[in-house]
Amino acid sequence: MRITVITIFPEFFDSFRTTSIIKRAIEGHRVDFETVDFRSFTLDKHRHVDDTPYGGGQGMVLSCQPIIDALRSVRDERSHVVMMTPQGATFSQKKAARLATYEHLILLCGHYEGFDERIRAYVDEEISIGDYVLTGGEPAALVVCDALIRLLDGVILEDSHEDDSFSDGLLEYPQYTKPAVFEGKAVPEVLLSGHHANIRRWRLKESLRKTKQRRPDLLQHRVLSKEEEALLEE
Ligand code: SAM
Numbered sequence: 001m002r003i004t005v006i007t008i009f010p011e012f013f014d015s016f017r018t019t020s021i022i023k024r025a026i027e028g029h030r031v032d033f034e035t036v037d038f039r040s041f042t043l044d045k046h047r048h049v050d051d052t053p054y055g056g057g058q059g060m061v062l063s064c065q066p067i068i069d070a071l072r073s074v075r076d077e078r079s080h081v082v083m084m085t086p087q088g089a090t091f092s093q094k095k096a097a098r099l100a101t102y103e104h105l106i107l108l109c110g111h112y113e114g115f116d117e118r119i120r121a122y123v124d125e126e127i128s129i130g131d132y133v134l135t136g137g138e139p140a141a142l143v144v145c146d147a148l149i150r151l152l153d154g155v156i157l158e159d160s161h162e163d164d165s166f167s168d169g170l171l172e173y174p175q176y177t178k179p180a181v182f183e184g185k186a187v188p189e190v191l192l193s194g195h196h197a198n199i200r201r202w203r204l205k206e207s208l209r210k211t212k213q214r215r216p217d218l219l220q221h222r223v224l225s226k227e228e229e230a231l232l233e234e
Pocket residue numbers: 084085086087108109110111112113114115127128129130131132133134135136137138140
């Protein structure tokens with residue numbers, strides 16, 4: 001998969017691309033990650049990429065020309081273009097899984113007061129990472145890239161993301177590592193038992209319990225199996 005982030009702050013992604021799992025994914029050619037600085041496309045003699053809003057008001061609006069020219073320099077028929085904007089549909093694990101299937105994903109990062117409205121006609125979808133306003137699209141693009149790169153084949157162990165929160169519509173069960181007792185707090189007996197069927201059942205029950213307690217909305221959108229219904233009743 002190829003990911004292109006169109007931004008005026010490419011340096012924002014320096015530590016992202018050189019750290020931990022993402023670094024390994026890039027070095028292992030699981031993902032080709034690049035940034036394109038749309039300031040380098042501006043035809044303005046002062047290298048401006050923004051201008052004052054028509055109709056008046058505070059702040060500066062990103063102009064069409066540099067962004068559309070930058071987009072055209074990397075886009076082809078396999079590209080899927082996403083605008084990062086608080087006005088977009090909320091990002092989710094399901095969206096991450098879908099975005100991970102595109103051959104070439106292009107993410108557009110805004111800044112200042114955001115994009116000239118006409119830029120919206122050039123994108124395939126708009127994504128928000130939540131109901132709050134960031135200074136720029138870079139942290140949002142980083143969140144999207146991180147969530148989808150870890151889903152690409154060979155980036156992390158297959159079954160480690162199958163159990164992740166949201167992957168199966170539930171929050172993940174509690175996890176523990178050594179020691180078996182820390183400051184009087186013991187790991188649940190069943191996890192030390194080596195009994196795989198009991199461990200699977202306990203984990204499913206805990207997943208259901210946590211989800212019901214913290215995110216009951218998730219259960220409303222999920223069809224429960226007979227076993228899950230019974231475990232929820234226990
Ligand atoms: N005036 C715009 C509005 O009210 O919709 C907000 C502009 S914001 C200060 C600047 C840029 O940050 C946006 O163009 C977008 O790229 C990015 N941004 C801010 N909040 C975001 C969010 N929740 N999700 C995704 N991108 C966001």
